Amino acid sequence: MYSVNVPVPGRVRTLANELYPELVGFETVREEHSCLLKRLGEADHVAQLQHRTHRALEGAPAVEAQITGIDYFAEPPLGSAPVVYLAVESPGLEAIHRDLTETFEAVSGLEGDAYVPHVTLARGGDMAAAKRLTERDIEPITWTVSELEFWDGTYRLPVSRVSLPA
Numbered sequence: 084m085y086s087v088n089v090p091v092p093g094r095v096r097t098l099a100n101e102l103y104p105e106l107v108g109f110e111t112v113r114e115e116h117s118c119l120l121k122r123l124g125e126a127d128h129v130a131q132l133q134h135r136t137h138r139a140l141e142g143a144p145a146v147e148a149q150i151t152g153i154d155y156f157a158e159p160p161l162g163s164a165p166v167v168y169l170a171v172e173s174p175g176l177e178a179i180h181r182d183l184t185e186t187f188e189a190v191s192g193l194e195g196d197a198y199v200p201h202v203t204l205a206r207g208g209d210m211a212a213a214k215r216l217t218e219r220d221i222e223p224i225t226w227t228v229s230e231l232e233f234w235d236g237t238y239r240l241p242v243s244r245v246s247l248p249a
Contacts, residue, residue, distance in 0.1 A: 084236040085126055087136060087183060087245075089118035089176060091202060092226045095150055095169065099204055102153075105216060110163055110207030115239065118148070118171050118202050120231060121183040122190050133233055133243060139186035140231070140249040146175025150202070150224040155213040160192035163207030167216055171200035176228065 099116050106112045126132035149172045156166040180198050189195035232241040 085123040086234045087120045088232045088234045089120050094224045106205040108208050109205035112205045113203050116202050123187050139183050143179050143249045145229045145247040148173035148228050153216045165213040166206040167204045167213050168201035176200050
């Protein structure tokens with residue numbers, strides 16, 4: 084599965100590392116952190132998928148994003164629950180997501196109106212632990228999203244980057 088992801092600054096990775104001791108009871112804890120912006124699907128010709136993505140991003144500006152707290156999905160549409168995440172507020176990222184859904188069909192239940200910008204920390208654990216994490220106060224982290232990554236989910240690696248404004 085290919086996607087467009089938002090790389091996060093080191094301060095977000097540092098926060099995730101600080102939270103790690105409270106996440107070890109979950110089935111899986113993310114070691115790599117980014118914000119999924121749009122799933123693109125599988126591709127027979129990666130270059131064509133990248134070209135379509137670049138075209139869809141034409142004119143997209145650099146945008147502000149902010150980590151505002153910890154939250155969880157009690158009943159995620161895919162995978163084990165709960166999913167604990169860092170909440171990302173960014174009207175700009177939501178606008179870019181909407182633009183991408185005009186080129187690449189929205190995945191029902193995950194994208195379009197259901198899209199929630201976030202950085203996954205862990206999934207599949209105790210609901211009480213997830214609730215406790217949401218009560219923790221964190222300092223907001225604000226950054227400018229000046230590039231996006233074209234991501235290969237099979238190998239869990241960025242394939243290329245797109246600078247913003249695109």
